[in-house]
Amino acid sequence: MQILDGKALAQNIENAIQQEVQILNKRNVTPGLAVILVGNDPASQSYVNMKAKACKRTGIYSITHEMPENIQQESLLQTIAMLNQNPNIDGILVQLPLPKHINTTAVLEAIAPQKDVDGFHPFNMGRIFANLDGFIPxxxxxxxxxxxxxxxxxxxxxxxxxxxxxxxxxxxxxxxxxxxxxxxxxxxxxxxxxxxxxxxxxxxxxxxxxxxxxxxxxxxxxxxxxxxxxxxxxxxxxxxxxxxxxxxxxxxxxxxxxxxGPMTIASLLQNTLKAAKLRTKKY
The missing domain is CATH 3.40.50.720 (NAD(P)-binding Rossmann-like Domain)
Structure with missing residues (x-):
């Protein structure tokens, strides 16, 4: 029996991402990830903290928007719209699960597909099933x-x-x-x-x-x-x-x-780096 060591592989992936981020920095590009955290769920807070630390290790700029449990859906959608327009943000991640009064599907569909580093937007999900390039969960x-x-x-x-x-x-x-x-x-x-x-x-x-x-x-x-x-x-x-x-x-x-677990975070960073590279190709 052999252990599939995700922790060791994730470390190697992070090292490679760090090197690529440094190359982008020389072109005045810093990959940016925005995380939206709604409520005070301990597990969600823990996941968000781990993602923030991983971003820091690899040189990815990250920001967390913490929102109260009772936030109205419209306010959440407005924040996503703002991040969609922010040229310094390459990836947007909404930490799930969301409170029951919020329509999760509507929130995920509001994220611009090119910033959907979680890969949950129907556009990216469809591309996976069609075996086309996109953001994979x-x-x-x-x-x-x-x-x-x-x-x-x-x-x-x-x-x-x-x-x-x-x-x-x-x-x-x-x-x-x-x-x-x-x-x-x-x-x-x-x-x-x-x-x-x-x-x-x-x-x-x-x-x-x-x-x-x-x-x-x-x-x-x-x-x-x-x-x-x-x-x-x-x-x-x-x-x-x-x-x-x-x-x-x-x-x-x-x-x-x-x-x-470690592979999930490493893959999220890979998607964020990919989004940043796609952004730089537009200019």
């Missing part, structure tokens, strides 16, 4: 980058994804399809989940349920990508996979923490 991009780094062949593989969200499961399925894998996408209404997971050459899990995947649910030698992040009552952070037991059965596995 950070977590799915991180998963594919991590597997390719370890020379995992994707073509012709049976890939099973557990979790069909617009943020991870659906775009990840499109990326695997674009790599000529055969993809099964499972969700809350899937019957006999184990029947599907046992067929997986590559199993990706993004549900948010500790120990959902057990040793008996995977086949010998499978590759397991645990995308889930769960905080237990004792403070431990674990994924959706029973790591200690499943790791004896598989050939590759991601740890939690230290697997997909």
């Amino acid at each position: 950070a977590t799915p991009l991180g998963v594919i980058t991590l597997l390719k780094h370890y020379n995992v062949s994707l073509q012709g593989k049976n890939v099973v994804i557990v979790g069909a969200s617009n943020i991870v499961g659906k775009p990840l399925s499109a990326l695997f399809l674009n790599e000529n894998a055969t993809v099964t996408l499972c969700h809350i209404y899937t019957q006999n989940l184990a029947k599907h997971t046992k067929e997986a050459d590559i199993l990706c899990v993004a549900v948010g349920k500790p120990n959902l995947i057990t040793k008996e649910m995977i086949k010998e030698g499978a590759i397991v990508v645990d995308i889930g992040i769960n905080k237990l009552s004792d403070g431990r952070i674990v994924g959706d996979v029973d790591f200690s037991n499943v790791s004896t059965q598989c050939s590759f596995i991601t740890p939690v923490p230290g697997g997909v």
